[in-house]
Amino acid sequence: MAAERKGGVTISQVAKEAGVARSSVSRAYTRPDMLSPETVERIKAAAGKLGYVPNHTARALSTGRYGNLALIVPDVANPFFPPMIRAAQVEADRSDFCVFLGNSDEDPEKEDQLLGRFSGQVEGIILASPRLSDERIAAHALLRPLVLINRDVKGIPKVLIDSGTGIAEATQHLADFGHRNIVYVSGPSTSWSNKQRRAAVRRASKKLGLELSFVSASVPSFEAGLQAVDAILAKGATAAIAFDDVTAQGILAGLGERGVSVPGEFSVVGCDDALGPLTVPSLTTVSSRSIEAGKLAVSLLLEVLESQAVRDASYVLETHLIIRSTTGKAP
Amino acid sequence: MAAERKGGVTISQVAKEAGVARSSVSRAYTRPDMLSPETVERIKAAAGKLGYVPNHTARALSTGRYGNLALIVPDVANPFFPPMIRAAQVEADRSDFCVFLGNSDEDPEKEDQLLGRFSGQVEGIILASPRLSDERIAAHALLRPLVLINRDVKGIPKVLIDSGTGIAEATQHLADFGHRNIVYVSGPSTSWSNKQRRAAVRRASKKLGLELSFVSASVPSFEAGLQAVDAILAKGATAAIAFDDVTAQGILAGLGERGVSVPGEFSVVGCDDALGPLTVPSLTTVSSRSIEAGKLAVSLLLEVLESQAVRDASYVLETHLIIRSTTGKAP
DNA sequence: CTATGCTGTGCAACCGGTTGCATGTCAACC
DNA sequence: GGTTGACATGCAACCGGTTGCACAGCATAG
Numbered sequence A, B: 001m002a003a004e005r006k007g008g009v010t011i012s013q014v015a016k017e018a019g020v021a022r023s024s025v026s027r028a029y030t031r032p033d034m035l036s037p038e039t040v041e042r043i044k045a046a047a048g049k050l051g052y053v054p055n056h057t058a059r060a061l062s063t064g065r066y067g068n069l070a071l072i073v074p075d076v077a078n079p080f081f082p083p084m085i086r087a088a089q090v091e092a093d094r095s096d097f098c099v100f101l102g103n104s105d106e107d108p109e110k111e112d113q114l115l116g117r118f119s120g121q122v123e124g125i126i127l128a129s130p131r132l133s134d135e136r137i138a139a140h141a142l143l144r145p146l147v148l149i150n151r152d153v154k155g156i157p158k159v160l161i162d163s164g165t166g167i168a169e170a171t172q173h174l175a176d177f178g179h180r181n182i183v184y185v186s187g188p189s190t191s192w193s194n195k196q197r198r199a200a201v202r203r204a205s206k207k208l209g210l211e212l213s214f215v216s217a218s219v220p221s222f223e224a225g226l227q228a229v230d231a232i233l234a235k236g237a238t239a240a241i242a243f244d245d246v247t248a249q250g251i252l253a254g255l256g257e258r259g260v261s262v263p264g265e266f267s268v269v270g271c272d273d274a275l276g277p278l279t280v281p282s283l284t285t286v287s288s289r290s291i292e293a294g295k296l297a298v299s300l301l302l303e304v305l306e307s308q309a310v311r312d313a314s315y316v317l318e319t320h321l322i323i324r325s326t327t328g329k330a331p
Numbered sequence C: 001c002t003a004t005g006c007t008g009t010g011c012a013a014c015c016g017g018t019t020g021c022a023t024g025t026c027a028a029c030c
Numbered sequence D: 001g002g003t004t005g006a007c008a009t010g011c012a013a014c015c016g017g018t019t020g021c022a023c024a025g026c027a028t029a030g
Helices: A011-018 A022-030 A037-050 A056-063 A081-094 A108-119 A134-143 A163-176 A192-208 A222-234 A245-257 A290-307 B011-018 B022-030 B037-050 B056-063 B081-094 B108-119 B134-143 B163-176 B192-208 B222-234 B245-257 B290-307
Strands: A068-073 A098-103 A124-128 A146-149 A158-162 A181-186 A211-216 A239-242 A267-269 A314-318 B068-073 B098-103 B124-128 B146-149 B158-162 B181-186 B211-216 B239-242 B267-269 B314-318
Touching: A011 A022, A011 A037, A022 A037, A056 B056, A068 A081, A068 A108, A081 A098, A081 A124, A081 A290, A081 B081, A081 B098, A098 A108, A098 B081, A108 A124, A108 A134, A124 A290, A134 A146, A146 A290, A158 A163, A158 A290, A163 A192, A163 A239, A163 A267, A181 A192, A181 A222, A181 A245, A192 A211, A211 A222, A222 A245, A239 A245, A245 A267, A290 A314, B011 B022, B011 B037, B022 B037, B068 B081, B068 B108, B081 B098, B081 B124, B081 B290, B098 B108, B108 B124, B108 B134, B124 B290, B134 B146, B146 B290, B158 B163, B158 B290, B163 B192, B163 B239, B163 B267, B181 B192, B181 B222, B181 B245, B192 B211, B211 B222, B222 B245, B239 B245, B245 B267, B290 B314
Parallel strands: A068 A098, A068 A124, A124 A146, A146 A158, A158 A314, A181 A211, A181 A239, A239 A267, B068 B098, B068 B124, B124 B146, B146 B158, B158 B314, B181 B211, B181 B239, B239 B267
Antiparallel strands: A098 B098
C-alpha cells in the first residue's frame, strides 16, 4: 500500500524502491533527458507507487530558486489593492510561482519587518505603494530583486500608475462645467501617488486659472472623507477632487448629511476607480489600471530574475477620467 | 564593511567572525539560554556587523517547521474576503508565520492545484469558502492540517459564519414593516453559505407566513444583481434579500434605473456587510464577522499544529441584522 | 583528594534535495 | 583490435541551518 505517513516520501525511499541512486531520482524530475527512458519510467513508477512529491523547500535550499515571490501592500482591505493582488497572483501562477502576501497596515516599520521575514524564502519582492523611506527600500533592493508599484526610487525597476493625466482631465472637466473654485482633498503624506496627484491638480488649475485650495485627509478612508466636508465647504469651493474613491465616497456621504445635493450643488471626483459603478449616484473618477499594474509588476520581476540584470525599467500607465454621475454644471 | 553579496550571510561566516562553532551561532538564536550571556552577545554583535539574517528555508528543512501557512480564497477581489485576509494575516504575523495567498477564481480545479502547490511548503492550510468537493477536501486534510471557513466537512476543523440568525432577523424586520411577499436572490450553487441562507429565509418566511419566491443570480456580482431586477419585480414582491452585498447593490442600481424608489416602494437587504456604510443610500444588511472568522481560523490552525491532535472543532459565529436605509414600510 | 554533576561549547550527522565529476559500458571509428 | 567518445549512472559534496552526543572545565559533595 502507498505510504501515508505525515512526513512525506523522500527521494531516498524512491531510489531504494526503484533500485537506483538518489541522484537518478532527482534527475528523473529535473533533467529526464540525461537518463534512459526506461530508467525514468521505472523511477516514476516507483514514485507513483509510494506517493512521492518533490520537496519544494529542500529543492529551494540547494538551488537557491525558491519559486516564490512576495507582494507587500499597505492595506489589503483598501479596495484599490484586491484587484491588483488578484492580477499579480494569476500572473505568478502562470509561471508556477507562489505568492506571499504581506499587509503593512500603512506602517513603515511593519513594512520593513515583513521585507525581512519574506526575504529568506522568495526570489523577488513586489512593493506596492510603500510607505518606507527611499533608503530602506534601496537597502532591501540590494539583497534581493525588488519591483516597486507607485513609487519612484532611482535604480529600482517600477510600475507607475500616472494618475496625473487623469487628474488633469478631471480638472479640465470641472472647468468645462464652469467650476472656478475647487478643492483637492489629499491623502497620506508619504504616498507617492498623493504627491503626484496634488502636483497634477495644482498644475492643471494654474493653467486653467482655477482657484485651488487643499484639505487634508491624512488616511484614505470613508471617515476621513466624511470629516473633511466642513473644511471643504468652508473653502467656498463648488467641486472637490479626492485622493481616492473611498475618501470621495465619505465626502459624498457628508454632503448628503448636510443636504448638499450632488451634482446639483456640488461636484465630486474620485480617483482609482476602486468602487466601479457600484455606488449611487455613481462616482466620476480617474481610472486606476491597478490590474495591469499588478500583472506588469510580476512579469517585470520575473524578467529581472531571469536576466539577472537589474534593469532600471519603468513602466508608466496613463490614466483617464471616467465620467459618471457626481459631476455637473457649477451652481 | 558589511558583506553585501547577493547570496546573503551564512551561519558559518558569523561563526568565523565570532570565533565560535556554527552550532553556537544557531543556538544563540534558538536557545540562547544554553549559552553564556557573553557568548550570545559576541555572536549577536558579529551577526549584526555582517548583516546576518537566519535563512528561513534552511531552518524549515531541518526542523520541518516551515513557519508558513496558506490561505486560499475563491476571489480576492470580492469585498467579502479582503478584511478576512487581512485579519488572518495579522493573526499569523503575531505568531511569526508568513501567509501564502491563493486565488482559486471560483474554480474547483484551480483550488485543487493551489492546494498541491502550497502543501510542500506550509505547515497548514486555510480554505475559505471552498468550491471543491468534500472528498477532495478530505483527501488534502489527510496530508496536512486544514481548517475550513464557511464549509462543513465532517472531521475537519472549521469556522462557520452562521448567517442564518441574521437572515432570520432580516425576514422578521421585513415582516414588521408589513411586507408579505419577498424574494431571496440566491448566489453560487456550490456555496455552503448560499444553501444556508436560502434555508434560513425559507424557514423564517414559513414561520411568519410570508410568501417567498426565489430568483437566481448564479455568481455574486453587481451585474448579476442588476439583471435579476426584472425577475424580482415580476414576482410581485415588495422586498428582496440578496445573497450578498454586491448583488444587493446591483439590485439597487437596477431599481433606480426603473424609477423604483428605495425604501419607499421597495426594500432591499444585503448580506455580509462587505460594503459598510459606504453606499448611498446605505444598505441594510447582515453582519458578516469575516474579520473574526479570519482571525479565528488562523488561531485554530495554529492550535491544531501545536497540539498535533486533529481536533474536530467548529466555531460558529452568529450574525445580526444591521439596519440602515434600504428597508422601510411596505408600500 | 577523588567521585559526581552541571554548564558551556564543539563535533558531526542529518533534513531532502541538486550537481560536478568520476566511472563503467558499449558502439563506432581508424 | 585497440582507441575514442558518447551515454547512462553513481558517488560525494554541498545548500544553511538544527540537534544529539561527547567532552572539557569547574564547583560541590563525600
